[in-house]
Amino acid sequence: MSRDVSRRNMVKAGDPRLAQAIEREPSAVLRLPIDGPQECLLFLLGNDPYALPIGVILEILKLMPITTVPRAPEGVAGLASVRGQLITVLDPRPKLGLPDRPQDRKTRILLVDSGEEIMGILVEEVRGVQRFEPSQIEPPQVLGGEPPAHVAGVARNEESWCLLLDLRPILEVR
Amino acid sequence: MPDLGDKAREDFFSEAQEIVDGLSGDLLRLDEIVRRGDSDAELVNDVFRAVHTMKGLSGLFGVTMMSGLSHELEELLDDLRLGRAELTSGVMDVLFRAVDLFGRILIAARGDGPEPADEVKELLASLGNVADTKAGGGAGVVAQYELDPGVLGVLTEYEEHRLRVNLQAQNRLYRLRVAFPLATIDTALDELKAKARPQGEIITYLPVGDGGDPDAVELEILLASKVAEHDLLSSLAAPNVVIEEVKKRPLAGSSDRLSSGRPVFAEAEIGTGGKMPSLRADESREARPSQDEPSPGTHGAGTMSLKSVSQTVRVDIRRLDHLMNIVGELAIVRGQVERLAERTRATPQLREINAEVQRLHRAFERHLTQMQNGILEVRMVPLGQVFEKLARAVRQISREVDKPVNLVVTGAETEIDKLIVEELSDPLVHMMRNAIDHGIESRDGRMMVGKPTVGTIALNAFQKGNQVVIEVEDDGRGIDPKAVLAAALRLGFTTQDEAALLGEKEMLSFLFSPGFTTRAEATHLSGRGVGLDVVKTNIGRLGGVVGASSDLGIGTKMTITLPITLAIMSVLVLEAGGHTFCMPLASMEEAIFLDPREVRKVEGREVMTQRGQTLPLVRLAHLFGFEENDDMRRGEPMRKYVVIVSVGPKRAGFVVDRLQGQQDIVIKALGRSLRGVRGFAGATELGDQRVGLVLDAGALLDDAVTLGESRQLPEARA
DSSP: OOOOOTTSSOOOTTSHHHHHHHHSOOOOSOOOSOSSOEEEEEEEETTEEEEEEGGGEEEEEEOOOOBOOTTOOTTEEEEEEETTEEEEEEOHHHHHTOOOOOOOTTOEEEEEEOSSSEEEEEESEEEEEEEEOGGGEEOGGGGOSSOOTTEEEEEEOSSOEEEEEOOHHHHOOO | OOOOHHHHHHHHHHHHHHHHHHHHHHHHHHHHHHHTTOOOHHHHHHHHHHHHHHHHHHHHTTOHHHHHHHHHHHHHHHHHHTTSBOOOHHHHHHHHHHHHHHHHHHHHHTTSSOOOHHHHHHHHHHHHHHSOBOOOOOGGGGGGBOOOHHHHHHOOHHHHHHHHHHHHTTOEEEEEEEEEEGGGHHHHHHHHHHHHTTTEEEEEEEEOTTOOSTTEEEEEEEEEESSOHHHHHHHHOOTTEEEEEOOBOSSOOSOSSOOOSSOSSOHHHHTTSSSOOOTTSOHHHHTSSOOSOOOTTTTOTTOOOOOOOOOOOOOOHHHHHHHHHHHHHHHHHHHHHHHHHHHHHHOGGGHHHHHHHHHHHHHHHHHHHHHHHHHHHHHEEETHHHHHHHHHHHHHHHHHTTOOEEEEEEOTTOEEEHHHHHHHHHHHHHHHHHIIIIISOOHHHHHHTTOOSSEEEEEEEEEETTEEEEEEEEOSOOOOHHHHHHHHHHTTSSOHHHHHHOOHHHHHGGGGSTTOOOTTTOGGGTTTTTTHHHHHHHHHHTTOEEEEEEETTTEEEEEEEEESOSSEEEEEEEEETTEEEEEEGGGEEEEEEOOGGGOEEETTEEEEEETTEEEEEEEHHHHTTOOOOOOEETTEEOOOEEEEEEETTEEEEEEESEEEEEEEEEOBOOOGGGTTOTTEEEEEEEETTEEEEEEOHHHHHHHHHHHOSOOSOOOSOO
């Protein structure tokens, strides 16, 4: 697999962008089809390889204590404190009907900006960064049948194959 | 509005609001004096100056409606202070209305409300006929005194007027010569003024041009007073003060203002020195944003300095919130240092380092506490700010309904978080209206029961531990708890069975239920309680509670209890079902051991008896869909605790597994995606990166009542 990126090119939680992001107008988390080569972070969800454009991810965090919020909507894992800032952490799997895998030392939290707040997304492990040319990305229809709402496309290159994740149905928790 | 930037605009609004608040305070004091048939020239002056500043300020920011209104008012006030118009209660009404309009124009300028254009027009129209102009008169009286024509020559129109008024009132006139060191002239002069004020009125003060000592300024002060010379001497005596009475001339001259042949003081020497600042000149410069009274003497004797006398800065409260968040994070660091110290103590090899770490930790803790208190102090403002607005409202309401009311305020100096003060005025005005409308009887009604015709409303504030208590107490007819209960039964708020258990306090608490009214039957209570649910909600949002007590025929007392600050919250950290939660102490009565033998089941709900009262019990773990921790210890189930919580009339005991202790926390709001989740006021970091949810006691009590004690999982979403 490729380079380890967990601390590169990322915005630190203390970065002013984090605070500003909350004030910003809702930003499209993913814009597909993409019009140029795309650097994507690969990770596992329900043991399947998924990917997100690297620009969407503010930071990759190791697993930290997550406080359960009773009565929270489906898909909310709980609350975490990232250097003093409260972050709502989501677990996409139940919503996507993906199998659970217990949290372990490979578990990571991806920080993303939902447009309204900074949120964490639990993933099972991070596999590194891959570069995909537009020609290497296919629409989700290639999976056959009605494509799931959370799959924005299918990407493959010489080294790997993965599903491009559409975050919108996951971030929609209300 | 011209674009002067957001910051400047914000400054304008806060400045203008301060002026409005100050004005309303001054007017209330003036109103009291006028009602006694008296007047206070200094106060009229203060009002004049404030209106004048408002005029310049609002002109600068293009709020034309405000500057127009200020301009017309200024004319009226100028007539008042120069004695050209008389201060009557009609004039006071106009002034009160104007200040009210100021406030509404400000709201409109912020874009939060409609412009009160018609009201302003109406007020401007009435300005012309309100003040009967008065002839000057008494001009000759001044000439009878042995006054230096040079001094008379530089008196302003206002000073001349005050001099005339005083002399006509047969007051004595004194000339004081005072030498002040240049460095301390401001404070020294203020001290002297304060000492002189009870004795009489300072007409003017002028620097004397002898200039013997370059580091001192000698002032000549004209003081009008009823007091005899030796009495004045005893109260004002100081080594640097010389007092002599200005005698009447043996024979009066013919002209009232002697043409001055030899001006004693050249204009340049006087500068803006000792005189009332000439407010009519060059307004744009005079009206620079400064709340400080123009301080005479600052520019005295050639030390023309533009340095601001004010030592205060204005700070956006969000900046303080930011600082408070940092303190919260430092508190977490402190916790980590403390644990480190514990660890090093357990290791013998590290004993030396341990002592050092312990010492550092203690110092850190001490300074952190000081810093926290410091920031909190900055956020604090006296309740007097909101009380002055209230006094204005009371005056207006009592005139509307023709019930004379005397408002007695105590504890206006009690301090509370700025954000809380902002939110208090609406609920308090509502309570005042209730007290006057429904509490205080009509004049005739009061006479019949032998009460003084003027009703009394006491507004008391005081601090009680970490809370501030505000009481609104009227001496009206009071509320009959039985009538309230009857209405509550009729409206289905309670059942006969429950009613049997209720004390008077609980009965009155129905007043705060939404939709409660007694109108259908008891006319003497009509309307009472309407809107009190809104009061309760507003106070509840501030983390406070409101309650009522009453003695029938004697009066009603509403009590608001508020936390001193919103930035820091004292909570009890507790565990239920293996999860950690924080219960705000403000909503808690106490925490006690749960004695399983005391628990009874009534209609499927658990209740216990506590101090002779029935207390419904709610298992917090079950409320959240968790299993209770049923670990055994030494062959017995672990003892559980009951946290007794009450918000308004609702009261329940939450059964929890463990208490971890009390803690002061910085509360943070939940993210938007979790705003819809009921039962939590926010969350906080408890150290170790652990997040603790802060319980919303009010919402949980509501849930407890509707859900009862059931093991079913409550609705996931509100």
